[in-house]
Amino acid sequence: MSAVVPATAAGTGWAAGGTPLLEVTDLVTRYPIHRGIVGALRRHPKLTVHAVEGVSFSVAKGEMLALVGESGCGKTTTAQTVLRLVDPVSGSIRFQGQDISALQPRALRPLRRRMQMIYQDPYESLDPRFRVRQTIEEPMLIHGVGGSKQDRRSLIASALARAGLTPPELYVDRYPHELSGGQRQRVAIAASLVLDPELLVADEPVSMLDVSVRAGVLSLLDELRSQGGLGILMITHDLSTAAHFADRIAVMYLGRIVEQGPAKEVVRNPQHPYTRALLSVVPKRDPRDRSRSQILKGETPNPVHVPSGCRFHPRCPVAERRCTVDDPSLHRPREARVDGHEAACLLV
Amino acid sequence: MSLLEVRDLHVWFDLPGGDELHAVQGVSFSLERGERLGLVGESGCGKTTTILALMGLLPPSASVSGQVLLDDEDILAGGEESLRPHRWTDIAMVFQGAMNALNPVRRVGSQIVEPMELHDVASGDAARKHAGELLEMVGIPAARLDHFPHEFSGGMRQRAAMAMALACNPKVLLADEPTTALDVMVQAQLLELLVGLTKDLGLSLILVTHDLPVVAQVCDRAAVMYAGEIVEAGPMESLFHEPRHPYTRLLFAATPDLLGEEEVVSIPGSPPRLDRPLVGCPFRPRCDRAFERCVAERPILKTIDAGHQAACHLNDIPARPTVGATP
Numbered sequence: 033m034s035a036v037v038p039a040t041a042a043g044t045g046w047a048a049g050g051t052p053l054l055e056v057t058d059l060v061t062r063y064p065i066h067r068g069i070v071g072a073l074r075r076h077p078k079l080t081v082h083a084v085e086g087v088s089f090s091v092a093k094g095e096m097l098a099l100v101g102e103s104g105c106g107k108t109t110t111a112q113t114v115l116r117l118v119d120p121v122s123g124s125i126r127f128q129g130q131d132i133s134a135l136q137p138r139a140l141r142p143l144r145r146r147m148q149m150i151y152q153d154p155y156e157s158l159d160p161r162f163r164v165r166q167t168i169e170e171p172m173l174i175h176g177v178g179g180s181k182q183d184r185r186s187l188i189a190s191a192l193a194r195a196g197l198t199p200p201e202l203y204v205d206r207y208p209h210e211l212s213g214g215q216r217q218r219v220a221i222a223a224s225l226v227l228d229p230e231l232l233v234a235d236e237p238v239s240m241l242d243v244s245v246r247a248g249v250l251s252l253l254d255e256l257r258s259q260g261g262l263g264i265l266m267i268t269h270d271l272s273t274a275a276h277f278a279d280r281i282a283v284m285y286l287g288r289i290v291e292q293g294p295a296k297e298v299v300r301n302p303q304h305p306y307t308r309a310l311l312s313v314v315p316k317r318d319p320r321d322r323s324r325s326q327i328l329k330g331e332t333p334n335p336v337h338v339p340s341g342c343r344f345h346p347r348c349p350v351a352e353r354r355c356t357v358d359d360p361s362l363h364r365p366r367e368a369r370v371d372g373h374e375a376a377c378l379l380v
Numbered sequence: 381m382s383l384l385e386v387r388d389l390h391v392w393f394d395l396p397g398g399d400e401l402h403a404v405q406g407v408s409f410s411l412e413r414g415e416r417l418g419l420v421g422e423s424g425c426g427k428t429t430t431i432l433a434l435m436g437l438l439p440p441s442a443s444v445s446g447q448v449l450l451d452d453e454d455i456l457a458g459g460e461e462s463l464r465p466h467r468w469t470d471i472a473m474v475f476q477g478a479m480n481a482l483n484p485v486r487r488v489g490s491q492i493v494e495p496m497e498l499h500d501v502a503s504g505d506a507a508r509k510h511a512g513e514l515l516e517m518v519g520i521p522a523a524r525l526d527h528f529p530h531e532f533s534g535g536m537r538q539r540a541a542m543a544m545a546l547a548c549n550p551k552v553l554l555a556d557e558p559t560t561a562l563d564v565m566v567q568a569q570l571l572e573l574l575v576g577l578t579k580d581l582g583l584s585l586i587l588v589t590h591d592l593p594v595v596a597q598v599c600d601r602a603a604v605m606y607a608g609e610i611v612e613a614g615p616m617e618s619l620f621h622e623p624r625h626p627y628t629r630l631l632f633a634a635t636p637d638l639l640g641e642e643e644v645v646s647i648p649g650s651p652p653r654l655d656r657p658l659v660g661c662p663f664r665p666r667c668d669r670a671f672e673r674c675v676a677e678r679p680i681l682k683t684i685d686a687g688h689q690a691a692c693h694l695n696d697i698p699a700r701p702t703v704g705a706t707p
Contacts, residue, residue, distance in 0.1 A: 102565060214646075242590065243635055244646055246634065272636040272640075273636050275638055275639070276640075313564055313567070314593075315593035315594050316596065318620055318621075318637075320617060
């Protein structure tokens with residue numbers, strides 16, 4: 033087997049000048065917790081879930097950024113806010129230079145075509161009563177693209193082909209239950225591609241699929257990125273997948289990005305103690321490589337009551353006194369080896 | 381003598397149309413005292429069905445044949461009558477998705493006490509005290525016996541399910557995807573606990589999962605299942621470094637490794653349907669090394685080295701000592 037590095041050179045497009053496809057700055061998204069009428073009468077405090085607390089990142093054309101973190105870290109909320117499925121409290125979301133963070137639903141509509149989402153579970157995201165043809169045709173009807181029925185047919189066929197379902201005639205008349213998991217996810221991807229989007233947001237796109245077909249779907253996304261020039265924001269909890277397929281990785285903890293940089297660099301030269309711990313517990317394929325893992329105690333705290341100072345300090349193995357007071361921001365760590373590698377830790 | 385020995389286990393499910401699905405097609409393996417064995421494969425390969433058969437927990441639509449020898453006693457021979465005395469007292473199980481395995485309207489403590497009283501292991505205050513000890517053993521304060529499952533996080537619920545499985549001091553613990561759907565840090569905590577428990581209590585473990593790296597880190601040996609049968613079994617190190625079945629090699633190659641540099645490649649095609657008879661090697665349509673013999677003749681599991689078995693015709697070709705390069 034030839035050893036090929038799948039991902040392209042680290043940080044492509046990121047350092048290149050020009051406007052990034054997507055630029056998110058200081059994004060904040062909170063969810064109020066309803067206290068109910070009794071709570072209001074008893075004057076219980078108004079509580080909010082601090083899902084995303086000041087997140088900044090960018091995705092260039094032809095780049096895949098992986099947003100990595102444990103459940104509850106805010107990665108899915110970040111993606112939903114970027115797509116304006118959830119309204120931000122503050123911050124800006126620039127899509128091709130245009131700030132879309134405050135656009136009204138009507139003004140957002142033409143943009144929705146250009147930024148598409150791929151969901152985690154292709155067993156749930158496809159309508160079981162729709163043939164593949166209808167599933168892919170529906171977004172065109174909603175957005176009024178495709179022209180005549182004949183035109184739409186050829187668009188459906190080319191979207192299926194781009195998603196790796198060839199020959200398309202074999203698939204157009206099937207129902208989801210006649211497809212395997214991998215094929216279903218490809219249909220979901222085809223239904224996004226048919227609108228010719230510039231940004232794909234993929235939320236755990238392979239976690240429901242069998243191991244043997246995951247790589248195929250990820251390679252497809254990789255191809256769309258490198259050859260189709262799409263920008264891809266991939267949400268995942270799987271660091272091994274992110275390391276292999278993403279150009280850059282952003283690690284989230286409790287609503288913040290705590291480290292980001294070129295994928296290989298974040299994985300090989302992690303700086304933030306959280307990233308280090310997270311990487312150390314990823315099971316390795318080689319049974320001989322049972323390297324010591326640093327298992328953090330407890331679980332991610334509740335984002336309703338965020339710890340003071342560095343939000344990671346209660347679980348941090350190297351925290352000092354100042355970490356309980358000072359809230360670190362992203363900066364280039366002393367031991368960084370490449371541009372664009374940043375961590376939010378007072379000690380690095 | 382092995383602690384547990386499974387011989388030629390078959391499971392068929394009746395399908396609504398009158399057809400049958402041959403989910404487990406002659407599975408044989410053994411488990412030693414204190415050993416951690418991985419049962420690996422993709423969805424539908426029969427791994428969960430296999431261990432449910434050991435517990436006698438298959439639905440009425442299933443029919444089972446074969447032997448399951450526990451300390452040389454065939455616990456399948458007498459059906460439910462011969463299984464019941466061993467279920468939970470000798471062989472216990474942690475189910476997939478413990479979030480749903482616990483009863484949401486009963487306190488965790490009473491759910492741990494229940495199997496003890498049912499199997500006359502302990503009752504009353506003694507049972508409650510033991511339940512507290514079990515909770516402490518899995519890393520939960522005994523004071524939380526009176527809490528409801530919804531007051532526990534996902535990781536804690538899985539720990540409570542482990543405490544429940546240990547309630548009657550079993551010899552064999554079956555764990556079906558115990559960490560799937562949990563975060564990687566919580567997964568690490570639970571796997572560490574699982575390994576610790578097998579060592580401290582001298583338990584034998586069968587870990588069922590689709591996740592090869594998890595098995596690589598936890599188990600001594602593994603059996604790789606495909607289309608209802610074991611296609612390769614052996615020490616974890618041999619499976620990874622010298623696989624003797626193309627499926628094992630391709631499955632490792634399809635699994636991304638954190639620091640691995642080689643390309644991650646998916647396996648084309650999908651597993652065969654098990655509701656019709658299989659001719660030839662079940663993996664042949666997806667295999668990159670198939671040849672004429674694989675079309676008509678189904679390979680049987682043969683011993684290659686001590687403790688290493690594979691079901692692949694390639695191993696009969698003397699010029700080719702291995703079926704593929706080390707990944």
